[in-house]
Amino acid sequence: xxxQYTITTLGSHSALQILKGAHDESFKTxxxxxxxxVSFYQRFSFIDEIIxxxxxxxxxxxxxxxxxxxxxxxxxxxxxxxxxxxxxxxMTLSYFGNKKVxxxxxxxxKQGEWLKKSGINTPKEFKNINDVEFPVIIKSYGAAGGxxxxxVNNQKDFINxxxxxxxxxxxxxxxxxxxxxxxxxxxxxxxxTLEILSMDRRYETNVDALGRxxxxxxxxxxxxxxxxxxxxxxxxxxxxxxxxxxxxxxxELINRQGLFGPFCLETIITPDQKFYVIEISARIVAGTNLFxxxxxxxxxxxxxxMSTGRRIAREIKNSIKENRLKEILD
Amino acid sequence: xxxQYTITTLGSHSALQILKGAHDESFKTxxxxxxxxVSFYQRFSFIDEIIxxxxxxxxxxxxxxxxxxxxxxxxxxxxxxxxxxxxxxxMTLSYFGNKKVxxxxxxxxKQGEWLKKSGINTPKEFKNINDVEFPVIIKSYGAAGGxxxxxVNNQKDFINxxxxxxxxxxxxxxxxxxxxxxxxxxxxxxxxTLEILSMDRRYETNVDALGRxxxxxxxxxxxxxxxxxxxxxxxxxxxxxxxxxxxxxxxELINRQGLFGPFCLETIITPDQKFYVIEISARIVAGTNLFxxxxxxxxxxxxxxMSTGRRIAREIKNSIKENRLKEILD
Amino acid sequence: xxxQYTITTLGSHSALQILKGAHDESFKTxxxxxxxxVSFYQRFSFIDEIIxxxxxxxxxxxxxxxxxxxxxxxxxxxxxxxxxxxxxxxMTLSYFGNKKVxxxxxxxxKQGEWLKKSGINTPKEFKNINDVEFPVIIKSYGAAGGxxxxxVNNQKDFINxxxxxxxxxxxxxxxxxxxxxxxxxxxxxxxxTLEILSMDRRYETNVDALGRxxxxxxxxxxxxxxxxxxxxxxxxxxxxxxxxxxxxxxxELINRQGLFGPFCLETIITPDQKFYVIEISARIVAGTNLFxxxxxxxxxxxxxxMSTGRRIAREIKNSIKENRLKEILD
Numbered sequence: 007x008x009x010q011y012t013i014t015t016l017g018s019h020s021a022l023q024i025l026k027g028a029h030d031e032s033f034k035t036x037x038x039x040x041x042x043x044v045s046f047y048q049r050f051s052f053i054d055e056i057i058x059x060x061x062x063x064x065x066x067x068x069x070x071x072x073x074x075x076x077x078x079x080x081x082x083x084x085x086x087x088x089x090x091x092x093x094x095x096x097m098t099l100s101y102f103g104n105k106k107v108x109x110x111x112x113x114x115x116k117q118g119e120w121l122k123k124s125g126i127n128t129p130k131e132f133k134n135i136n137d138v139e140f141p142v143i144i145k146s147y148g149a150a151g152g153x154x155x156x157x158v159n160n161q162k163d164f165i166n167x168x169x170x171x172x173x174x175x176x177x178x179x180x181x182x183x184x185x186x187x188x189x190x191x192x193x194x195x196x197x198x199t200l201e202i203l204s205m206d207r208r209y210e211t212n213v214d215a216l217g218r219x220x221x222x223x224x225x226x227x228x229x230x231x232x233x234x235x236x237x238x239x240x241x242x243x244x245x246x247x248x249x250x251x252x253x254x255x256x257x258e259l260i261n262r263q264g265l266f267g268p269f270c271l272e273t274i275i276t277p278d279q280k281f282y283v284i285e286i287s288a289r290i291v292a293g294t295n296l297f298x299x300x301x302x303x304x305x306x307x308x309x310x311x312m313s314t315g316r317r318i319a320r321e322i323k324n325s326i327k328e329n330r331l332k333e334i335l336d
Numbered sequence: 337x338x339x340q341y342t343i344t345t346l347g348s349h350s351a352l353q354i355l356k357g358a359h360d361e362s363f364k365t366x367x368x369x370x371x372x373x374v375s376f377y378q379r380f381s382f383i384d385e386i387i388x389x390x391x392x393x394x395x396x397x398x399x400x401x402x403x404x405x406x407x408x409x410x411x412x413x414x415x416x417x418x419x420x421x422x423x424x425x426x427m428t429l430s431y432f433g434n435k436k437v438x439x440x441x442x443x444x445x446k447q448g449e450w451l452k453k454s455g456i457n458t459p460k461e462f463k464n465i466n467d468v469e470f471p472v473i474i475k476s477y478g479a480a481g482g483x484x485x486x487x488v489n490n491q492k493d494f495i496n497x498x499x500x501x502x503x504x505x506x507x508x509x510x511x512x513x514x515x516x517x518x519x520x521x522x523x524x525x526x527x528x529t530l531e532i533l534s535m536d537r538r539y540e541t542n543v544d545a546l547g548r549x550x551x552x553x554x555x556x557x558x559x560x561x562x563x564x565x566x567x568x569x570x571x572x573x574x575x576x577x578x579x580x581x582x583x584x585x586x587x588e589l590i591n592r593q594g595l596f597g598p599f600c601l602e603t604i605i606t607p608d609q610k611f612y613v614i615e616i617s618a619r620i621v622a623g624t625n626l627f628x629x630x631x632x633x634x635x636x637x638x639x640x641x642m643s644t645g646r647r648i649a650r651e652i653k654n655s656i657k658e659n660r661l662k663e664i665l666d
Numbered sequence: 667x668x669x670q671y672t673i674t675t676l677g678s679h680s681a682l683q684i685l686k687g688a689h690d691e692s693f694k695t696x697x698x699x700x701x702x703x704v705s706f707y708q709r710f711s712f713i714d715e716i717i718x719x720x721x722x723x724x725x726x727x728x729x730x731x732x733x734x735x736x737x738x739x740x741x742x743x744x745x746x747x748x749x750x751x752x753x754x755x756x757m758t759l760s761y762f763g764n765k766k767v768x769x770x771x772x773x774x775x776k777q778g779e780w781l782k783k784s785g786i787n788t789p790k791e792f793k794n795i796n797d798v799e800f801p802v803i804i805k806s807y808g809a810a811g812g813x814x815x816x817x818v819n820n821q822k823d824f825i826n827x828x829x830x831x832x833x834x835x836x837x838x839x840x841x842x843x844x845x846x847x848x849x850x851x852x853x854x855x856x857x858x859t860l861e862i863l864s865m866d867r868r869y870e871t872n873v874d875a876l877g878r879x880x881x882x883x884x885x886x887x888x889x890x891x892x893x894x895x896x897x898x899x900x901x902x903x904x905x906x907x908x909x910x911x912x913x914x915x916x917x918e919l920i921n922r923q924g925l926f927g928p929f930c931l932e933t934i935i936t937p938d939q940k941f942y943v944i945e946i947s948a949r950i951v952a953g954t955n956l957f958x959x960x961x962x963x964x965x966x967x968x969x970x971x972m973s974t975g976r977r978i979a980r981e982i983k984n985s986i987k988e989n990r991l992k993e994i995l996d
Contacts (some may be wrong), residue, residue, distance in 0.1 A: 241351050
């Protein structure tokens, strides 16, 4: 039955995980890949079909060719980066997830309100430059993959850095001193339950090398990989609660469906064991790529290897069985 | 046969791993959880029963209710933290492990002697403040989870920090410059063999973030998670030997049974590839939570996923089969 | 059929992984271990036979005893360290791999040419001390396991450090500021395809502790372990290409067979997401020990647990089936 449907995504970010998961749940799989990456995606036997493009911006043309197939598109971090928010919204193929969440995710003010109103702990934001309490991190709107972040600890440095943002939108956020933890959630609209499937920390260049270097180097926060982590069990109930609060608030703030499927809370944990949520990603994050064959957290919930990619396919499979597919597509 | 017995623990630390392991070995499972965490533990299908308490200090009352069941309690790091050493000793339910080890673990002087007499390498300890060779780390007695540690590198700093310990017991330990490695052992009293099941390093806030920050911040050592590691194979024989020495010495120093079941040596490895053992935990440690479905080391020993939690249940199962259950309970 | 052959290696580095992999592929297994490590290797049931020696330099004598068995030797990082390049070349037992690659790996000048001619990105090397652009890293020839490396950032420091290299061969390499990533490849001469099986970063003492320490300490780079990583998917095609370029160039530069079997590119990734290859290891590296039961990358390629050690045994098994064993032995 699943074989009638083809799970599709862009060839980047977490495409391998998504398509392997789809294959393991008996779907057909199709990747839209850059011409130069076609031979790369051909290496993997779980990919049934590859459509090549010169640039991901050609996606709307591809859509036309695919409209007679039963396609389900799984969005990931590269979708907004390459198609833009409008490109995502205009997509005519079936899209796993709730597109209305995009407005709240990509407007930093709306995202901040969503998180704050959820009742979870977030860093202070400073609107007025004179109110700033150092250290702060300046983030440009649309900064992705860790680019466009600047950590500053004094007025002089601040004045220099802020010049880089001339004519750009940005937020000034309190810099929380503590260790990062990225929590990978999955909310099922079918069963109305939340699962934590895995956790990671990002591997950022060059900032994750600075501790090894004796001389001063300007830090940058470009994400090039991920490494695995587990959290103290006594803090795990709170990690679950945070996820549930964010889902619940989205159902009030955005629309009845709210946020569902995979999402990630990006947290900093301070020495008093407090979580600060610095950002939400309302989709699968690349840190889940560590856990193709399961994670310590997924292993507590499933008796088989369960990646986030496979969990998405499982949700689609379950919704087909229950004749509720429409509820999870947009 | 195992189904006659119920494996029980407090809902914290490594309870999920312990109970999943027990379930995988066909035991019934019961968790004693804080009221606010009941809904959290209900998420996991391998937990058969949940008893809720307002505080873990109510445990003695719970014990009375459970005395007619065939309960086996598995202690973990939260047991001493919440019940105190006396609370552990007074427990009337069957307790996996040797309670006499507690005296040697929680008295820092006795622990230091145990380790030193075992013939393993330990940091110097300074009794007289005037003898101190910097850097040193000051640790309060009963410091747990990384709280109550201070690293100092000069006389002035030392004098300031030591004031925080007024009226408290503490030790002054040589600070070993090197990388941390936590080795997770299991000693089987049934087969008299030692196994290394996994390894980790702790994830500590904020000290594991300091390398990413350009300005000065006071370090703290609060453990909030763990990340996986493997050790150079040429050093693995020594890791095994250290574990065996500690077990053997415990049988002379403590009592005939000595230390058995899971334990952890917390080591620092210096650039000359020398291990310094800075602490022993005579029970399951939270770093094992990384390895719910096995680790590189367990995979060398078992042809099935073997966590430390499951290994405990396996030992109990084997002792039931051999009619030797009494030997491993206290 | 495989049972006619015995897979053999020295007891160190990645022997456990290699021999477990061989056992899983139905070969007999034999380890040549130091006398003091015999009891250690006896712990593992997948090792069929242990031959003890007082020093690995006795290997040539052991060879004579083994010549009537059908032995296949799998080299690893300890082979050159203990037998020397000449010792490897003189080995009379069947040796998995191409010994001619050794000349290009262990001469730093030849290795540098190989990498550069492959068309991959490498750090600058400075022949003339006056040309040096700081920071640089000075590496002695034959430096292994991270010993004999010095990072210097100014003329004064440079002059001091260079004295340590008097009468020794060394290279002066541009120090690339970024995060390290070690990529574990396997090239099959049977199918002429390249696989990425896993990735890691090294765990080095004391340099990986310096970020946790507030005072100045001289860095050292001694490898004592490894921790797992995944790479951003958008950079994975390039990781594959780099591996293919190095293999292809080796077939032109070294001989028709070129580099095959397991190898590792040791890279630094800079904030502009550029790889710099700082070294090649033309054999199994210890970072693969993390992945005894598979890795996120192996799991994309195989539906069963596939370590690099097992992959080697699989290649030998396939070559026996196809009657092409001679092609992969030297």
